[in-house]
Amino acid sequence: MQWPWQYDFPPFFTLQPHAETRAKQLSAWRSIVLDYYKHTKESTLDVREAQSSPLFFNSTINRKLSQEGILLILENLQKTGNAEPLDKTKNRWLIFWKSPEEWGKLLYNWAQARGMTNSVCTLFELVSGDDTTDEEFYGLDTEIIIRAIRTLEVERKAEMMMYDDNQGVKFF
């Protein structure tokens, strides 16, 4: 993971009171968060545990961002459609370093390229199957795949199905 210069700058971990500075600070944090999640291919964040992750805690300079700051960044990301709280307590969040629509497009393109239109495959196959190891969505959190498929449903390009005990999707 390539950290930007701000990561080693101590004031970066203090929420700035100066409005203009804060805006720039938050925007820098947004990019770092999205890059980090893209790098680790993870999709969920728990605010209560986040402070111990290297994302918000730089051990070399011994600085960490406050929970207030983390929440502020997440809410910012929510506004741009890059994050979503999983519950009312706002403790657990989904991070979309790609938007659900972008994922939907990727899935559909893959389905078309493989000639999988008008056939069904399970979600498991999509994220953990042998056919998809090279794809970007390999190993993606199921929640995000589902959201991606939902965007496709709107365009009538796919439909979620229950298939024995598994969740599946039919591409059209």
Place this chain on the structure above:
Amino acid sequence: MDRLEYDDPILHPKEDEIAKLRNVKIYDGDAKSATFENGELIATSHRLVYVQSGSSNGLSLRLHYLVYVEEEKSSGFGFSRSKKLLLHLSEPLPGKPPGPVDRSSCSFIRLSFKDGYDSSFPNNLSAALQKKKWETAPITSTSLPEAPPPVQLPGRQLRAGIVGIERQIQAKHKATDDSISLAFEDLNKLMSMAKDMVLLSKSISDKIKEKQGEISDDETVQFKSYLLSLGIDDPVTRDNSRSESHYHQNLARQISSALQDQIKEIGGMMTLPEAYCRVNRARGLELLSPEDMLKACQIMASLGMPVTLKVFDSGVKVLHLSTHNDQSIIKTTAEAIEESGSYTAEELAQVLGMSVLLAKERLLITEKAGRACRDDSIEGLRFYPNLLLEKN
């Protein structure tokens, strides 16, 4: 019960006390609930005196009524552990002084002793009955029938019971009335003074309307003296911006000339408390009150003095050179931070030779202008050049 009478609980010199017992209840005959309770019983050679707690009035039973004293055996229920005495009484005599109960069908009363009594008490009581001391050394002027109650001491109410309570309530009302009227007398005086003041203030306000500001000195003095006698602070000095009294203007000039050099020496800024101390130390005898100091400083700017008052966001007040402005502070502070990389308030104070408070204020206004950013951690509060804004 009708043999009891209202009586003075103070013992006569010829009376001998046999026993004093507390928490005594009196039952009429075989009654299940007590007629009187929570009282103290004093047995003497002449009578049994009963005083209820909280009351100064007493009841007494002349011993000559007592025919026989009997200890009551504890009842089968065993509810009450209190010892009980049965007092068998003879008929009430005509002309007997009034008591709490007019007619009673029972010829005995029961006394209940919650705290118990000495086992010798009944014997002593019987002995007193035998002695009949009331015949040989009567404590009232005539023997039977008893004389009317002793002479009322001035102001003492001998009546207990409902009538007594009513009288107490009446007395309370009267006392309240008296105190209220006393209070209102002061208010009347106040109102009559206020009339004068209202007239005076009317004349002053009329004059102001006409001449726009010329109030004669003696009217002002009169007004002020009225207010002082009422205990109101002179409102003329309250609102400073309207009436800039000469006193404060002179004061402002004095202070600014006295402190100007000193302020320059310490870097152009001095906290108000420090300025106040220096001014008073210089004055020696005629010390300045904090309010006068504050008011004088507040009008410095309008008078164009070289030294003026500045109030920071945090509420800190300083006297600084008028030539000193925020921009120059911000510039110098930002440069200092860049040179050294970062500063805490303490470090900056040392370098610049000023108090930590002032150094902190400098850093804060520099941050406010966006020329510095803060690093707040357990290591302390440190300020860096604002790369977050300037870089990238």
